[in-house]
Amino acid sequence: MIKRVSAWHLFRIFLRAGCLGFGGLGSVLVLIERDLVDRRRLLDAEQITxxxxxTKLLPGSTVVQVVSYLGWKLGGWRGSAAATTAFVLPxxxxxLLLSVAYARVKDVPMARAAIDGVNAAVTGLLAVAMxxxxxxxxxxxxGFVIGATALSVVVFFRAPIVIVVVAAGLLGIWIHPARLRATA
Amino acid sequence: MILFDLLWRFMLISVVAFGGGQAALPLMERVAVAERAWLTPAMFSTAVAFGYITPGPVLIVATFVGFQVAGIPGAAVATLGAFLLPWLFAALAAGQIQRMTRSPVLKAFGQGAAPAVVGLLGVTLLSLAGEALVDGARIAIAAVAAVLVARTKIHPVWILMGGAMVGFFTSR
Incomplete structure (x- = not known):
């Protein structure tokens, strides 16, 4: 059985995770495992898995959803809300601070040059992510056809992206059950 | 009302972001830059950079977008919109609805939506690159950044800072 943890305690635990959670989903999961499984012994590794x-099939930020899920297991709805808020807060x-700084600095020529360099680097990072x-x-x-169609439809017809994604998802449902049945 | 628009749009984005936070990036770009013209491509690029620099979810880019549109209330509302429904879904998954989240229908939906998101990421890439890669120096920065993030374990923060410095020193 999972030990019940207070909402406040969950808030503190996940506030720390939120402050240290650099490096994407994998790193955050390791962080959570070290803290909640190894150190505090509140969970097993299997429960994080x-x-x-x-949550990975759900839409939305997977890392936040893992936190929400674990928060619920440890402390119900209040625990989940506390854990999620604490994790996102840092x-x-x-x-917010970066946004304010950006608003002040973005038209200063020296900053502009640095920002342009950053934007170029972002392009490279996103290409790899893609x-x-x-x-x-x-x-x-x-999948390739779906992706290429999505790209074309948005570029040439300015289709709203939410509709494109939903349509692609529905297409996925239409196509795949036939395959699922075939492998059953 | 602008705050409601922010809230609603980010909720919609979060609901179709199959593939995690990364999937939400092109969705946010399309909405913020192309559909609502809240940000220029350059501003969005910088928001993504900030998203890499901050800990936690990359969807926190919503905070930047919200701030540009409507200050601190905008930032708060956009952030709420980005995370409210995902939180709800996850908490439900932990509670009663577990079986639904493993449903083949959901999985099939995701398998259709995920390639579409990759295609949309291509659109975003074209949009951002068009404005960012205007000379040889910037193209070089992008190429080096891509190689570094693909082949080494260097954290994106350092790569972005490197880009900033090179940009600074190669400016006219």
Whole structure:
């Protein structure tokens, strides 16, 4: 059985995780495991894997959803709300500070040059992200067609992206059950 | 009302962001830059950089967008919109609805949506690169950044800072 943890305690635990959570989903999971499994012994490693399994198919930030899931297991709805808020809070504050700084500095020529350099680097990072995402999500020619169609439809017809994604998802439902049945 | 628009748009984005936070980036870009013209591509690029620098979820880019649109209330509302429904879904998954989250229908939806998001990421890339890669120096920065993040374990923060310094020293 999972030990019940107070909302306030969960807030403090995940506030710390939120402050230290650099490096994406993998790193944060390791962080959570070290803290909640090894150090505080509130969970087993399997329960973190379970959280990931059940949330990775859901839309939205997976790392936050793992936190929400674990928060619920440890402290119900209040625990989940406390854990999630605490986890996002440091990033929120920091992003707010960066936004304010940006607003002040963005037209200063010296800052402009640095910002332009950063933007160029971001392009490179996103290209790699796209490649990695593509490698995991686009495994069949059907996937390729969906991706290429989405790109074309948005570029040439300015289709609203939410509709494009929903349509692609529905297409996925239409196509895949046939395959699922075939492998059953 | 602008705050409601922010809240609603980010809620919509969060609901179709299959593939985690990374999937939300092109969705946010399309909405913030192309559909609502809240930000220029250059501003969005910088928001993404800030998203890499901050800990936690990359969807925190919503905070930046919200701030540009409507100050601190905008930032708060956009952030709420980005995380409210994902939180709800995850808490429900932990509670009663576990079986639904493993449903083949949801999985199939995701398998259709995920490639579409990759395609949209291509659109975002074109949009941001068009404004960012205007000369040889910037193209070089992008190429080096791509190689470094693909082949080494250097954290994006350092790569971005490197880009800032090179940009600074190669400016006219």
């Amino acid at each position: 379970e959280a990931l399994t059940y 990033a929120f504050v920091m992003m 490649y990695k995402l593509g490698a995991s999500a686009v495994k069949t020619w059907v």
